[in-house]
Amino acid sequence: MRFDNAYFNLGYLDTLSYKNTFIHRLDPRTKLSATVLFIVTVVSFPKYEVKGLFPFFLFPVLLFSLGDIPVRFIVKKVLLVSFFAFFIGIFNPVLDRQPMQIFYGATVSGGWVSFVSIMLKFFLTITSALLLIATTSFPGICRALRKFCVPDIFISQLLFLYRYIFVLAEETMKVVRARDMRSFGNKGKGMTAFTGIIGTLFLRTVERAERIYQAMLSRGFSGKLHAVKPFCFKATDAAFLAIVFAVLYLFRMHDIVGIVGRFSSRIF
Amino acid sequence: MHMADALLSPAVGATFWAGTLGTIAYCSKKLKENPDEKLIPLMGVLGAFIFAAQMINFTVPGTGSSGHLGGGMILAIILGPYAAFIVMASVLTVQAFFFADGGLLALGCNIWNLGIYPCFIAYPLIYKPLTQSGSTPKKLAIAALISCVVALQLGAFSVVLETFLSGRSELAFSTFVILMQPIHLGIGLVEGFVTAGVINFVKAARPEILESVTSARPLSADISIKNVFAGLLVVALLTGGMLSWFASADPDGLEWSIEKAFGRPELDEEEVGMAPVLKKIQKKTAFLPDYNFKTDNQESDKDKKTWPSAEAGTSVSGILGSLMVLSLIILIGIVIRIFRKNKT
Numbered sequence: 001m002r003f004d005n006a007y008f009n010l011g012y013l014d015t016l017s018y019k020n021t022f023i024h025r026l027d028p029r030t031k032l033s034a035t036v037l038f039i040v041t042v043v044s045f046p047k048y049e050v051k052g053l054f055p056f057f058l059f060p061v062l063l064f065s066l067g068d069i070p071v072r073f074i075v076k077k078v079l080l081v082s083f084f085a086f087f088i089g090i091f092n093p094v095l096d097r098q099p100m101q102i103f104y105g106a107t108v109s110g111g112w113v114s115f116v117s118i119m120l121k122f123f124l125t126i127t128s129a130l131l132l133i134a135t136t137s138f139p140g141i142c143r144a145l146r147k148f149c150v151p152d153i154f155i156s157q158l159l160f161l162y163r164y165i166f167v168l169a170e171e172t173m174k175v176v177r178a179r180d181m182r183s184f185g186n187k188g189k190g191m192t193a194f195t196g197i198i199g200t201l202f203l204r205t206v207e208r209a210e211r212i213y214q215a216m217l218s219r220g221f222s223g224k225l226h227a228v229k230p231f232c233f234k235a236t237d238a239a240f241l242a243i244v245f246a247v248l249y250l251f252r253m254h255d256i257v258g259i260v261g262r263f264s265s266r267i268f
Numbered sequence: 269m270h271m272a273d274a275l276l277s278p279a280v281g282a283t284f285w286a287g288t289l290g291t292i293a294y295c296s297k298k299l300k301e302n303p304d305e306k307l308i309p310l311m312g313v314l315g316a317f318i319f320a321a322q323m324i325n326f327t328v329p330g331t332g333s334s335g336h337l338g339g340g341m342i343l344a345i346i347l348g349p350y351a352a353f354i355v356m357a358s359v360l361t362v363q364a365f366f367f368a369d370g371g372l373l374a375l376g377c378n379i380w381n382l383g384i385y386p387c388f389i390a391y392p393l394i395y396k397p398l399t400q401s402g403s404t405p406k407k408l409a410i411a412a413l414i415s416c417v418v419a420l421q422l423g424a425f426s427v428v429l430e431t432f433l434s435g436r437s438e439l440a441f442s443t444f445v446i447l448m449q450p451i452h453l454g455i456g457l458v459e460g461f462v463t464a465g466v467i468n469f470v471k472a473a474r475p476e477i478l479e480s481v482t483s484a485r486p487l488s489a490d491i492s493i494k495n496v497f498a499g500l501l502v503v504a505l506l507t508g509g510m511l512s513w514f515a516s517a518d519p520d521g522l523e524w525s526i527e528k529a530f531g532r533p534e535l536d537e538e539e540v541g542m543a544p545v546l547k548k549i550q551k552k553t554a555f556l557p558d559y560n561f562k563t564d565n566q567e568s569d570k571d572k573k574t575w576p577s578a579e580a581g582t583s584v585s586g587i588l589g590s591l592m593v594l595s596l597i598i599l600i601g602i603v604i605r606i607f608r609k610n611k612t
Contacts, residue, residue: 001393004366005571006323006481007323009366009367010366013366035372036373039273039371039372039373040278040281040282040373042273043273043274043276043277043281043373044277044278047436051589051590054590054593054594054597055593055597057594057597058522058597058600059402061597061598061600061601062600062601062604064601065600065601065602065604066604068608074531077367077368078368081368081369081370083343084270084271084272085272085274085275086369087429088272088275088437088439089274089275089437091437091438091439092437092438094438095438095439095440096438111438114436114438117436118274118275118436118437119274120274121273122273122274122371123390125272125274125371125372125373125609126272126273126368126371129364129365129371129372130365130368131595132365132372133365138362138365138366141365150289150292151292151293151296151297152296153295153296153299153300153308153354154292154296154354154357154358156308156312156360157308157311157312157315157354157355157358158358159310159311159312160311160312160313160315160316161312161315161316161319161355161358161359161362162362163312163316164312164313164315164316165316165320167316167320167426168313168317168319168320169316169319169320172320172321172323172324173322175324176324186327186537187419189325189326189327190326190327191326191327191458191461191462191465192465193326194324194326194462194465194468195461195465195466196335196463196465196469197324198321198324198465198466198469199420199465199466199469199473200469201317201321202318202466202469202470203473203474203477205313205314205316205317205433205472206310206313206314206474206477207311207315209309209312209313209314211309212313213305213306213309213310216309217305220486221305222305254591255588256589257589257592257593258589259589260510260588260589260592260593260596261587261588261589261590261592262376262589264588264589264592265588
């Protein structure tokens with residue numbers, strides 16, 4: 001039932017974006033720029049950086065709690081896709097055995113350090129991308145992209161695609177269910193049946209596109225899609241962006257963990 | 269396989285984003301030159317179709333494992349390269365947002381790997397010439413098979429190249445190539461068979477779809493290929509330039525990064541061009557100088573002498589600091605949650 005799962009996940013992420021919290025009310029442009037800034041900052045850390053990445057967890061935690069986003073749902077999604085980064089990263093401990101750090105007698109090789117660094121970066125960047133979509137609707141992001149001068153054709157393509165994913169996914173679900181009922185184990189799920197399914201689905205899709213086009217024409221379509229919802233970049237947005245920028249800068253340029261560590265070791 | 273943010277360096281990610289955005293802009297311009305309103309809904313719905321089709325699994329013969337469709341080649345054959353590239357880019361964008369395939373920085377690379385090669389290399393250079401002189405189902409199948417394999421091989425090689433250039437993974441270039449190419453040969457063959465099957469199915473059921481779509485958009489092949497190669501060259505030069513800018517700071521990347529590991533202030537000689545400027549700003553904005561810079565300088569001097577047995581004081585404060593920072597962050601999250609719950 002992987003198909004149904006994927007489909008329902010898609011819908012759930014979409015419903016999350018209709019909440020009404022402080023984070024959701026921010027201008028999509030603000031959130032998009034802040035997220036991109038965040039990702040670039042995190043990725044810009046060198047290969048063996050581990051503790052410098054810890055302060056950055058503040059951002060996802062704040063977005064989770066302020067945006068009222070279920071942590072478990074997002075984390076599960078992140079873990080599901082961590083395969084590739086894990087697969088590539090796990091070679092680091094194997095290949096890089098240079099001793100690097102000694103914790104009270106236990107030696108840690110450079111490979112493990114860089115592996116942990118890769119996984120931390122992976123978690124931070126992927127979570128922030130998912131949080132962006134969970135706090136900003138996909139059409140919102142598209143509108144932001146349009147304001148950032150991404151070509152019109154690509155934007156209308158994204159909006160169209162998004163609108164029809166749900167329609168086509170439901171149709172596909174029916175076809176997949178029909179195939180599952182007629183197949184036994186792996187028998188009947190081979191490539192021949194698959195090509196047939198895809199072909200039929202394709203024909204239905206084209207016919208649907210023709211109907212949609214006629215419907216659009218009769219409603220006065222002239223080659224451009226218009227958005228109704230106006231944008232407003234408010235003072236809160238400016239403040240949010242400024243704070244994000246300042247904090248990212250601090251976290252990147254200063255050894256926060258070291259400062260806190262020294263500070264607290266003086267207290268204790 | 270999707271490239272991931274965590275394996276990328278900003279320079280490589282940004283370079284591929286630049287290439288991808290440039291290609292999107294170029295394709296949009298091309299599509300605007302001979303506008304076909306009918307194409308807009310068709311592209312949109314076909315994008316959704318590819319998206320849905322990718323979610324259906326099928327059994328790969330002989331292995332018992334299951335595969336799914338990529339779809340780049342089907343799109344290129346049906347829509348022509350420009351529209352196909354836009355559709356592929358949109359599908360990957362939605363996947364990056366909703367399924368977190370790779371991440372936003374890596375999206376540029378992913379669109380490049382899965383869009384450029386089928387649309388601008390395999391389609392015009394392989395599929396088109398092979399099917400030009402009349403097309404029997406067999407001919408179509410062979411052409412689709414070869415172009416899918418080539419496109420996927422190039423894509424896989426790109427992933428290796430991007431990972432290698434970013435320098436986050438320890439895998440040697442040749443090992444990674446040997447690992448990736450055979451896997452993607454298999455994937456390419458499967459993709460090729462499916463593509464051929466679908467194209468032949470559509471051709472048998474409604475041949476006018478294929479004919480009308482492909483003949484309506486004659487491919488000015490020589491121009492596009494020239495542009496693509498020019499684009500590739502620019503990207504190669506850019507990457508090379510940016511990398512040397514980053515790398516020239518140190519002759520031996522590995523040792524240099526090890527030295528910079530735990531317990532030392534990050535960012536010393538990493539960015540040659542920017543470093544002095546940044547350092548100046550950093551010094552100006554330094555807060556708590558007693559806890560930060562003075563001690564850091566002393567410690568890093570000590571580190572150099574005693575390395576690799578890292579100084580105990582540094583690692584204690586490092587661990588303590590990490591724990592404090594993380595628990596503080598979690599605490600903030602919990603407090604906000606409780607506060608919100610009480611409010612509602």
